[in-house]
Amino acid sequence: xxxxxxxxxxxxxxxxxxxxxxxxxxxxxxxxxxxxxxxxxxxxxxxxxxxxxxxxxxxxxxxxxxxxxxxxxxxxxxxxxxxxxxxxxxxxxxxxxxxxxxxxxxxxxxxxxxx
Amino acid sequence: xxxxxxxxxxxxxxxxxxxxxxxxxxxxxxxxxxxxxxxxxxxxxxxxxxxxxxxxxxxxxxxxxxxxxxxxxxxxxxxxxxxxxxxxxxxxxxxxxxxxxxxxxxxxxxxxxx
Numbered sequence: 001x002x003x004x005x006x007x008x009x010x011x012x013x014x015x016x017x018x019x020x021x022x023x024x025x026x027x028x029x030x031x032x033x034x035x036x037x038x039x040x041x042x043x044x045x046x047x048x049x050x051x052x053x054x055x056x057x058x059x060x061x062x063x064x065x066x067x068x069x070x071x072x073x074x075x076x077x078x079x080x081x082x083x084x085x086x087x088x089x090x091x092x093x094x095x096x097x098x099x100x101x102x103x104x105x106x107x108x109x110x111x112x113x114x115x
Numbered sequence: 116x117x118x119x120x121x122x123x124x125x126x127x128x129x130x131x132x133x134x135x136x137x138x139x140x141x142x143x144x145x146x147x148x149x150x151x152x153x154x155x156x157x158x159x160x161x162x163x164x165x166x167x168x169x170x171x172x173x174x175x176x177x178x179x180x181x182x183x184x185x186x187x188x189x190x191x192x193x194x195x196x197x198x199x200x201x202x203x204x205x206x207x208x209x210x211x212x213x214x215x216x217x218x219x220x221x222x223x224x225x226x227x228x229x
Binding site: 033035037042043044045047050091095101102103104105106107108 | 146148157158160163171204206208210212216217218219220222223225
């Protein structure tokens, strides 16, 4: 079984600055995927970024990047040049390929971007 | 593609009534998931299907909950009888069983049981 932990219930950042959201996970598998999803007030779950565990290179999507530390089972999300539209709940999640596509979520971090 | 389509978006009902939530996955996707989101418990997987077959329903709270997937393009989640503690947002998501494993979520159905 997998567990995903987000230790920061809430965070805030000034517009244009950089913020890092933390996530740790626990799995006994070697083959898995990690994700960050964003849930704005509209409540739609939107994929932000994805990381394959077998890849050492950190994934990057425009202003979003991850710091994937496999040995430490850490998967943090960095948002650069924060924008007001980044205000949302952010969920870290993991899929264990040996358990179908079951996505296990962390508890979420509420991010507020301040003007 | 219109994405994952869920209905209704909002439902308000009284305790004891039957509730049916509906989901149309993305065409071609062969895995479908039902999640429930509450403030207290976060996002919980209720059940998922691969190729229309239920694989894991261990997250279904109790016998009042049931889910079906009669074909590749339609699934239902039924609560009978409903209780106030069932109030939550219910998400349906779909993905390809193989490949990148990215789940695409619907907009969710907000259920309020009075």
